[in-house]
Amino acid sequence: MNFIDVNSVxxxxxxxxxxxxxxxxxxxxxxxxxxxxxxxxxxxxIRIINRITRADSGTVLLNGREMVQSDIANIGYLPxxxxxxxxxxxxxxxxxxxxxxGMPKRLAVSEMEKWLQRFDLTEWKGRKVEELSKGMQQxxxxxxTVIHRPQLLIFDEPFSGFDPVNAEQLKREIMQLCNxxxxxxxxxxxxxxxxxxCEQITLINHSRVVLxxxxxxxxxxxxxxxxxxxxxxxxxxxxxxxxxxxxPSHEHSGTLIKLNKGVTLHDTxxxxxxxxTLTGITEQLPSMxxxxxxxxxx
Amino acid sequence: xxxxxxxxxxxxMTIVGKKSFIIMTLLIxxxxxxxxxxxxxxxxxxxxxxxSVTRIAVIDESNQFGAAFKNSTxxxxxxxxxxxxxxxxxxxxxxxxxxDAIVVIPADVLNTQQATIYSENAIDxxxxxxxxxxxxxxxxxxxxxxxxxPELQSKIEQSQVNAxxxxxxxxETGKEQEQSAEIASxxxxxxxxxxxxxxxSYGAMIMNSVIEEKTNRIVEVIVSSCRPMELxxxxxxxxxxxxxxxxxxxxxxxxxxxxxxxxLGLGAGAVASPEAMTAGMNLPQGSVDxxxxxxxxALTSINYVSLLGNFVIYFIGGYLLYASLFAGFxxxxxxxxxxxxxxxxxxxxxxxxxxxxxxxxxxxxxPMAVWCSIxxxxxxxxxxxxxxxxxxxxxxxxxxxxLYATALLCIWISARIYxxxxxxxxxxxxxxxxxxxxx
Numbered sequence: 030m031n032f033i034d035v036n037s038v039x040x041x042x043x044x045x046x047x048x049x050x051x052x053x054x055x056x057x058x059x060x061x062x063x064x065x066x067x068x069x070x071x072x073x074x075i076r077i078i079n080r081i082t083r084a085d086s087g088t089v090l091l092n093g094r095e096m097v098q099s100d101i102a103n104i105g106y107l108p109x110x111x112x113x114x115x116x117x118x119x120x121x122x123x124x125x126x127x128x129x130x131g132m133p134k135r136l137a138v139s140e141m142e143k144w145l146q147r148f149d150l151t152e153w154k155g156r157k158v159e160e161l162s163k164g165m166q167q168x169x170x171x172x173x174t175v176i177h178r179p180q181l182l183i184f185d186e187p188f189s190g191f192d193p194v195n196a197e198q199l200k201r202e203i204m205q206l207c208n209x210x211x212x213x214x215x216x217x218x219x220x221x222x223x224x225x226x227c228e229q230i231t232l233i234n235h236s237r238v239v240l241x242x243x244x245x246x247x248x249x250x251x252x253x254x255x256x257x258x259x260x261x262x263x264x265x266x267x268x269x270x271x272x273x274x275x276x277p278s279h280e281h282s283g284t285l286i287k288l289n290k291g292v293t294l295h296d297t298x299x300x301x302x303x304x305x306t307l308t309g310i311t312e313q314l315p316s317m318x319x320x321x322x323x324x325x326x327x
Numbered sequence: 328x329x330x331x332x333x334x335x336x337x338x339x340m341t342i343v344g345k346k347s348f349i350i351m352t353l354l355i356x357x358x359x360x361x362x363x364x365x366x367x368x369x370x371x372x373x374x375x376x377x378x379s380v381t382r383i384a385v386i387d388e389s390n391q392f393g394a395a396f397k398n399s400t401x402x403x404x405x406x407x408x409x410x411x412x413x414x415x416x417x418x419x420x421x422x423x424x425x426x427d428a429i430v431v432i433p434a435d436v437l438n439t440q441q442a443t444i445y446s447e448n449a450i451d452x453x454x455x456x457x458x459x460x461x462x463x464x465x466x467x468x469x470x471x472x473x474x475x476x477p478e479l480q481s482k483i484e485q486s487q488v489n490a491x492x493x494x495x496x497x498x499e500t501g502k503e504q505e506q507s508a509e510i511a512s513x514x515x516x517x518x519x520x521x522x523x524x525x526x527x528s529y530g531a532m533i534m535n536s537v538i539e540e541k542t543n544r545i546v547e548v549i550v551s552s553c554r555p556m557e558l559x560x561x562x563x564x565x566x567x568x569x570x571x572x573x574x575x576x577x578x579x580x581x582x583x584x585x586x587x588x589x590x591l592g593l594g595a596g597a598v599a600s601p602e603a604m605t606a607g608m609n610l611p612q613g614s615v616d617x618x619x620x621x622x623x624x625a626l627t628s629i630n631y632v633s634l635l636g637n638f639v640i641y642f643i644g645g646y647l648l649y650a651s652l653f654a655g656f657x658x659x660x661x662x663x664x665x666x667x668x669x670x671x672x673x674x675x676x677x678x679x680x681x682x683x684x685x686x687x688x689x690x691x692x693x694p695m696a697v698w699c700s701i702x703x704x705x706x707x708x709x710x711x712x713x714x715x716x717x718x719x720x721x722x723x724x725x726x727x728x729x730l731y732a733t734a735l736l737c738i739w740i741s742a743r744i745y746x747x748x749x750x751x752x753x754x755x756x757x758x759x760x761x762x763x764x765x766x
Contacts (some may be wrong), residue, residue, distance in 0.1 A: 079551045081750065098554070104549040112544030117341070128333055129552040173548070 030093065031182065032057040032212040033078065038087030040073050041193075047073040048238040050087070055214055055229075060207050062227035062244075064317075065217040066325050069233045071216045072109070079106050089254055091181070102131040105174040109185035113170060119150065122158055123173050130177040137176065144172040148198075164195055171199065172272040175206060182206060185216045200226060220318040230317075234325050248314045251323070255313035256297075259283035261306035272297050281283070285313065330553040334561025335568065338536070342569045352573050381427045381454060383444075386413055388434045394739055395465035396430070402457060415445045430458065437469060497731060511715035512688045518638055518711035519684040521574075526646050526707070527677060529570045530653040533562055534666060537657035537749070546749045555746035559658075560738070563650045570646065571639070578635075584675050637714050639725070644730040645707025655741025658748030659756045659764075668758065680705035684712045691716045701726045703733035739766050 036055035039046075048070045055061040065071050078089055080101050085157065089096045091103075114122055120141055127137035135233045145151045148168045153161060167190050175182065187203070190197045203226065207213055215227060223230060224244065232240035240247065255276065258266055266284045268275045272292050278285040288297060294310075301307045315323075342348055381402050386409035387393030393406035415429045428446035436442060442462060444450055471479050537559075540546040545682035549558055589687070656669035683705050691713045699709040706726045710718070747764040748756075 081547070082549050101551060104551065106548065108544065108551075110544040110547065110549045112540075112546070112548055114545055115543060116343075125333075126339055126552065129330060129549065131329075154467065249700070 030057055031055060031090075032092060033058075033214070034088075034090040035074070035078065036088045036090070036091070037090065038074070038077060038084045040077065040082070040084050041072075042073075046236050048077075048084070051238055052229050053235065053238070053241075054238070055212060057212055058207065058210055059226050059229060060213045060215055062223045062230035063214055063233070064218075064220075064223065064235035064321060066218075070236045071233055072185065074233070075106070075185060075214070075216060079104060079183065099227070102177070103180050105130075105177065105179040107182075107184045107187055109175040109189070110131055111167060111190070112169050113158045113166060113173075115157070117158055117317045118155055119145070119158055119161070119169055120154040123169065123176060123256060126173040127176045130179075132177045140176050141172070144176055148172065157323065163190055164192060167191055168195070171202070175202075179211065181212050182213065183214045183216070186218070187215070188217070188219060188222060220316065220321055224317050232321065232324055233275060240320075240324050244317065247320060248317075251315045251320045252312070253315065254288040254292075256286050256288070256294075256315055257281045257283045257309075257311045258286055258307070259309040260301070261308055266301075266305065269300060272300055281313075283309070331557045331561050331564075334553070334558060335565040338562050338565025339568050342532075342566065343572065344702075348569070348573075351577050354575060354623065356584075362558045382425065384418070384426055384429045386415070386418075386431045387428060389432050390434075390629060392432050392462070392469070395432075396458065396461045399457070402454070402569060405514040411420070418621070419445060420449070428454075432462075436462075437466060440466060443534075480703050490664060510692075510710070514612050515691070515712040515715045516684070516688065518634075518714065519681065519708045522638075522642055522645055522707050522711055523681050523684075525570050525574070525642065526649045527674070529566050529646065530649045530673070531670075533650050534653040534657035534670070535663060536562060536566070537654050537745075538660060538663050538666065541658065541749055541752075542662060550608075550749065555749060556742045557744055559651070559654050561744045561753060563647065563738075567643065567646050574642075581699050634714055638711065641707045641710055641730070644675075644703075644727065647734040648703065648707070648730065650679070650735070651738040651741040655748070656761070658745040659761045661749075661752060661755075665755055668735055669761075676704050677708070680708040684708045687712050697722060701729060704732050 031054045033053065033055040035051060036051060037050045038049055040046050040048040051070065051074060053063070053074065053277045063071050063074070073082070077084045078096075080096065080098060091100050095099075118127070120138075123141040123144070124134065127140065128134055132140070141154075142151070145154055148171075150165060150172075153165065158166060161169065171187070174184075180196075182203075184203070187199060191199055200222070203213060203215075219222060227244055228267060229243050230241065230247065231238055242250075259282065260266065266275065266286065271289070273286040273288045276285040276287050286297075288294070298307065298310060301310070333610060379401070383396070383402060383404050385393050385396055385404050385406045387406055388409050388411065390408050393408070396402070396404040396406070398404055409431070411434070413431070415431060419426060419429055427448065428441055428444055428450060430444050432442045433439060442458070444455070444458065459687070471483070476482075546558075562582070652673055656673070659669065660666045680699070683695065683699040687693070687699065687709055690696060696709060696713055699705040700713050701722065703726075707730065710723075710726060743765045744761055748761070
């Protein structure tokens, strides 16, 4: 069952169409990538799901029923443009934002202690947010997003501003939250992280959905019959007009070949075995990065 | 509702918990007193610091009034008889540094009532004033003496009058109460200024807080947890409560200061100070006593409960009206420096209201005062000036109803601007564009 169903949502600002009949179906407990270039309409869609703004038409269903205002207590939102009250103490800030999400104060305080400990921030509890480094502020922001244990988490570019070590910790936390049953909507430009953690994606371009589905399926759909071939002695392979052409590449340890249309892998392996001592052949699936650029640039 | 309470609490504690708030709240009354005292203090310093002696030669051509000028700590006179052939410039040159000025009293001074002072330096006003008063006294005595009536002097003194009108007001039961228009005006003006400064400074505080939340982007996190309207109202109410707290602290401080002064000053002062004052001011003791008791009785005749009650009602109404506008327009800008195009009209209206208030002091029941105290944008300030003068109840009710209705309308308009404005960044918005958001 889907946790979120966005059906044919339209949003217009001052004559500019930000979302044009957009659909989005996020299964329960899934890490779902919402991709798209800048200005594609991702933030508009996220704000509608968050009930910050309203759609001009279309529906947003949560767990199969129309969303209501009280549902926002069940959402955690980490916006791309991070923001905290700089003059507030770290502990007070986390508790205040947790209370705003409907958490009782006592519970908010005990959860705040736990999360600060988890992120090694306990000693900063009484300090003002502005005294923290950028990375630490990001962690505080993350805590304020997840502290009330929402069923739906919306992360807009969660890794920006994190060093690799902290980004890794964040990734682990996100996976952990997913394992505990949270559904995660993940908006990003960072395609490497999409491949690593997203099971499904929707790609929006020019206010419309242009691609959606499971990451593996999308890669299969976009494959270009590319194979990396390794032969004994690291010898170079000559092109074979009937079967394949050589694609110049420095990224691979072997030779990159592209099979001609209609040619089977079986025939190619037979040919290679006849002419070389074949030690390996691997299919080269396109990266999400390539698919993104190809789709967006049309 | 719970979230609104939480936001109010947050806004309130954020400001009240600041050291600067506590310091300013305690310091401002002292600063006001200090500012009030500065002119007195400066005059005192001026007088006490001036120890220089001006040496003046008096050339008395009348041979009669040379003694008019008495030596004092600041003036030293040397009197010489002279005639019309006297050349002041030559005399001054010869005297060199030993002389600052020369006063020439002409022979017919009693008729012309004019003497002349010569100097190379500019003569200051206090010197002219001192010389004039000396000459006036002497010439007046000479004129009185010319009537050859030994009792004339005492007759003149006895015929000096200092009339005043005592204003008595009947209360509902017909009981007489003394009132003073001056004191009522001063009180009204103080309340009008208080409303003006409070609404303006707390309105600006709200605007800055809205802009700050927008600039540091927390607003997106907050409105994903509550409605924009809740955030705006929480902010307005929280900051308003801070204003009322500050006002309450001042009332308590004033009460404490008043009762301390009452115990120290009025117990002993009612007996001792009028005497001291009469000695210094050359006034008959009776008049000071009457004046003081007049002020006290006028002060006690004012109905403070109704005055303070009405002040709070108008303060809240005016504050809601203007604060919501500040919040609404604050949301339309990205940084405080861009806000002037929106704040200018609001501040202008408030300044007009303040001017109207000042103008209404002369005639607090005149048509301008009545109209300005009913129009919602000026009423919170102008009505303060009228309050000590018993406003007809229907005017009061109409004015309050209009004020609160307009405040609600402004809140509604601002909320519509606010919910759009807080999420828009970048481009500077024009007033026209902002008005579009209301629709």
